[in-house]
Amino acid sequence: MVSQQRARPGSRTPSVKDVAAAADVSLGTVSNVLNRPERVSPATRERVERAMADLGFVRNESARQLRAGTSRTLAYVMLDATNPFFNDVAQGIELAAEDADLSLFICNSNGRAEREETHLDRLLQQRVQGILITPVNADAPHLDEIARRGIPVVIVDRHRESDAFCSVGVDDVLGGRIAVEHLIEQGHSRVAFVGGPDSIGQVRERLEGARQIWAEFGRNPEDLVWLPTDALSVSEGRSAGERLAGIAARRRPTAAFCANDLLALGLLQQAVGAGARVPEDLAIVGFDDIEFAAAAAVPLTSVRQPRQELGRAAAKLLLDEATNPHHRHEQATFIPELVARASTANRSATQS
Amino acid sequence: MVSQQRARPGSRTPSVKDVAAAADVSLGTVSNVLNRPERVSPATRERVERAMADLGFVRNESARQLRAGTSRTLAYVMLDATNPFFNDVAQGIELAAEDADLSLFICNSNGRAEREETHLDRLLQQRVQGILITPVNADAPHLDEIARRGIPVVIVDRHRESDAFCSVGVDDVLGGRIAVEHLIEQGHSRVAFVGGPDSIGQVRERLEGARQIWAEFGRNPEDLVWLPTDALSVSEGRSAGERLAGIAARRRPTAAFCANDLLALGLLQQAVGAGARVPEDLAIVGFDDIEFAAAAAVPLTSVRQPRQELGRAAAKLLLDEATNPHHRHEQATFIPELVARASTANRSATQS
DNA sequence: GGGGTCTGTTGAAATGTTTCAAGACGTGTA
DNA sequence: TACACGTCTTGAAACATTTCAACAGACCCC
Structure with missing residues (x-):
């Protein structure tokens, strides 16, 4: 009848004291049952456990x-x-946390520095055991402050110059190299790099890798054109696609290397929507290899990061820092690998 | 030099007591500065605030x-x-929580009932103010138990028979209707429904809606074929695509309505990979309208749920239940709407 | 029967904050 | 001068748990 029944009026949620009274033992014993069950005799333990269950x-x-x-x-x-990339990382962290019997509190700064700060403040108040973070700005000064307080901090998917923190990430320069090397092998002689803003470390490093290999193959730097974007999002990818299409045909790159998969998907969508054939008219390589890369109707070639593994490794470093007194900070760097799919299928091959 | 400097050995993190001592006031005054600043004189307040800052x-x-x-x-x-659908919902919740100056603790059951239970246990221990949940099983008995304790619970993207909880969701039957009505309008006379398992309420209701409208148009029930899946994932979509392709051409549906966008994307990928033209050979409608639906190389027609709004509304209901003594449980139902894109482009129209 | 050891159990102290009744102090009024 | 009133400030109690030194009792051995 009463659809919003609450707990009975006079009843608080029961405490150890109530349990102790109900089981007719002392407070300390209840606590022992909770924390060191082996120390209490089976008979008492059972009595206490029954009381707990009865009282809820x-x-x-x-x-x-x-x-x-x-x-x-x-x-x-x-x-x-x-x-999705970050969600996969989060899942890796979650698994490691589960193994260590810890809860994982997930917050989202959404790219906003002030939101990040609020979250960090609250986490400090909660006295969390440690913080994993993919910071908005590489030089987030809060982080030093937090580390100075003795709270373990691990930087995820980003590296710091300093060795004040542990961090995990992928070799982004190498990632840029293998992406562009692949395009060169496919016969492209004019390539676009899509990504930005360059305040983001990964963007800079992936571009750096692209330029390195481009130079090593003796190509003209001017044939590697950078299409800067304001963010690493699908919609920015679309807008980059429009700019690309605006370039005169004989000067237009025949391939694009995007700083992440969201950009690549946006670019792909724009290109196909405008009637371009992928990869014949435009080959595309993304970065991260999120699940949707493979699921795109023209499956996307991408530079794979070991997403879940990244999270797992980060969590392990954090736990080590939290528990091991001889812990030394470590920058774990994973090796990215190219996953070739239809969006860069060999130009000589016919497409079904 | 010392790369892993911790807090100075003897120093604990300072407490209100330390602040009180430093500012030469009583404990209670420090607490007042924290909680009722208007009650303390500007001079003292400033002194206390300075002490807090100094001590960190x-x-x-x-x-x-x-x-x-x-x-x-x-x-x-x-x-x-x-x-991504659930992440958008989460973002809506987060925004509402931010407005109410609350933190949002995000957990992921990952479809596993036992993980869900662990999370709920911990949340109870943390004495959270309220719980929003998209449960693994519709009849999760834990939830009743939690509600009985007086903790507000709101069910997200799912409805309960009982009115023991608030819930938010979309009219899934209607969603199924408009999806299939659209396909009928496009001239399809044989349609597949892709989705499962049918333990999932949404799957049942979306199928129900599809069958309703199919009957209302006087179509033969046998021409609406159900391709069951084990989950609502991309890979299950692909496998459904293979089964679909296996059907003899003259009996094969010319359109598919998928229970969510992940399935639709998998199906799309499989179909295109196998050389089918979308929408000419196979039209596809998804459900949820996640961002990647629009970004697919053949942009996906989908039944849109107001994803973020769903989260926001759920959070509002939760807050009402937590603070308003006259709260009554409410099942908020949103109206889904069809977003037509290229994957069902009018069959008579030519595709660019 | 005295001493030693081992196993379980106890009770009090401690954790860092908020709350609240009561006190201190100053100002204005009779 | 006494009194009332306002404004700030105070100190102790309370919250639910864990920890730890101390203790009770049982058992064994000489």
């Missing part, structure tokens, strides 16, 4: 944490929750 | 929560973090 006891984590001084949660501050 | 004081949320009895966080238990 749920341990109060705040009180536990206040007294014990240690929290049971890790946090990951994501850069962009709408980018 | 960070309020201990556990202690606050223990004493105040109320937490400042909401939680969302996601069903599948790799599905």
